[in-house]
Amino acid sequence: MTDAADSPGSLPGEFDLIARYFAPIAAVFPGALGLKDDVALLDVAPGHQMVATTDAIVAGVHFLADDPPDLIAKKLVRVNLSDLAAKGAKPLACLLALALPRATSPSWLEAFAKGLAEDCASFALPLAGGDTTATDGPLTLVLTALGEAPRGQVPLRSGAKVGDRIFVSGTIGDGALGLEVARAGLAELAAPLRSHLLRRYRIPEPKVQLGLALRGLVHAAIDVSDGLLADLGHICAASGVAADIQAAMVPMSDAVQIALARDPALLARVLAGGDDYEILFTAEPGDSDRIVEAALAVGVPVTGIGFIASPPPDGAPNVRVGDLKAMETVLRVGGYRHF
Ligand code: ADP
Ligand code: MG
Numbered sequence: 001m002t003d004a005a006d007s008p009g010s011l012p013g014e015f016d017l018i019a020r021y022f023a024p025i026a027a028v029f030p031g032a033l034g035l036k037d038d039v040a041l042l043d044v045a046p047g048h049q050m051v052a053t054t055d056a057i058v059a060g061v062h063f064l065a066d067d068p069p070d071l072i073a074k075k076l077v078r079v080n081l082s083d084l085a086a087k088g089a090k091p092l093a094c095l096l097a098l099a100l101p102r103a104t105s106p107s108w109l110e111a112f113a114k115g116l117a118e119d120c121a122s123f124a125l126p127l128a129g130g131d132t133t134a135t136d137g138p139l140t141l142v143l144t145a146l147g148e149a150p151r152g153q154v155p156l157r158s159g160a161k162v163g164d165r166i167f168v169s170g171t172i173g174d175g176a177l178g179l180e181v182a183r184a185g186l187a188e189l190a191a192p193l194r195s196h197l198l199r200r201y202r203i204p205e206p207k208v209q210l211g212l213a214l215r216g217l218v219h220a221a222i223d224v225s226d227g228l229l230a231d232l233g234h235i236c237a238a239s240g241v242a243a244d245i246q247a248a249m250v251p252m253s254d255a256v257q258i259a260l261a262r263d264p265a266l267l268a269r270v271l272a273g274g275d276d277y278e279i280l281f282t283a284e285p286g287d288s289d290r291i292v293e294a295a296l297a298v299g300v301p302v303t304g305i306g307f308i309a310s311p312p313p314d315g316a317p318n319v320r321v322g323d324l325k326a327m328e329t330v331l332r333v334g335g336y337r338h339f
Contacts, residue, residue: 006107011100014132021113022096022127029093029126040128042092048148051089055079059139069108070115071202072141077119079225080145081206082277086223087154088215089147091123091208096130097142104139123208150215155281157238159220164282164308166243167291169207169300172228173256174200176273177266186259193255200253204277209298211279217291221281227274229319235282236308236318243319245306247271247327264331271321282308 011017018035026032031041044050055076059065063072077094084091096116100109120127125145178201180186181194189197206223214221220239222231228250232243250271252260260266279302283291288304295302312318 006105011104011106011109017109018132021109022130025113025117025120025127026129028121029128031093032126032128035127035129040093040095042128042146044092044148047151049151049154050092051084051087051147051149051154052144053080053083054142054144055083056140056142058141061138065139068115069112070118073112073115074119074203076141076143077116077123077125077145078204078206078277080143081123081125081208082204082223082225084145084147085206085208085211086221086279086281087147087149088211088218088221089149089154090212091125092146092148093128094120094125094146095128095144097144098130098132099135099137099140100132101139102134102136123206153216155218155221157220157222157235159218160235160239160241160243160282160308161219162241162308162310163285164219165285165288165304166232166245166280166282166306166308167302167304168224168228168251168278168280169210169295169302170205170276170278171251171253171256172224172276172278173250173270173273174253175204175224175275175277176227176269177256177259178202179273179275180269188262189255189259193258196253196255197259201275204275206277207279207300210295210300210302213294213298214279214281214291217287217294218281218283221279224276224278224280225274227272228276228280229272229321230274231280233319235280239308240311241318242309242312242316243306244309244322245319246322247324248330249303249305251301251303251305260331264328267324267328267331 023035026035057076174197178197181198220235222235224231236243
């Protein structure tokens, strides 16, 4: 049931809309100027540089138009924060550009702003500005996140060195199998496992504190959005190296392990699927203890999954999974348990 005040097309004008839904989220940040000026003002700490990232999401492409609006807002904030996290950047502020279909209702915007406010507060990423426009096309949202990191210390994709150890935070595969659950797959899994996977897919947990804790210890880093193998391939391509990892070393949640035990064919999906938003990085092997301790101090486990090697011969893959066949076989006979 929709009442008249919540009917499509009954949104307030642009200025009232900004004042009502977005200015409260900007209130904690003086540089936002109350969203009443043309620009926002940002300071970067001395000796630091600004780290900027942006993501655009479109209804029907990156999410469904009837997904819960607060979750759309949170995922948008979190995928951007994940990029800052991988680079060891401290969040400063964000900018939001919205193209709203004319049929957008006030209750949709209300719920969207609520989710946005919650995440901007909990991740200390205040809203500093943006743009709002109407569209005859699909709902389109663009968030730009700005952070800061010590100058010259940002771990790039291109920083991996031969002999580096490869680490990944958290667990891998929850995002890919969560997408499967969202598409009504994996129905045979117990409900708590399915909801764990779905939650990890819908509301990823960007590893911001981990990124900060690892400052100075990391050679190359990327967040796992395209999938573990693809993102490791991005590091290898940018660094001109190869990577050797062991499938059995890749950290997996109970839910993923149980799903794999039931259906070994999911292994490829776990390693190649996306949306985990963990940090994948390379570092000096001799720093392993310091890295594991720094990670434990912020409550996020990191796991060594392999090593960086010399560049592959022309045309050969730059990411090699040493025990893929062996692990598939173990899974098929039902013997695999990680922990
Ligand atoms: P301009 O005329 O420069 O485009 P606007 O009238 O679009 O300015 O915006 C007025 C103020 O409101 C600016 O501070 C802008 O950053 C802010 N703003 C507009 N849309 C949004 C939004 N969706 N989220 C946050 N701030 C916004
Ligand atoms: Mg504008």
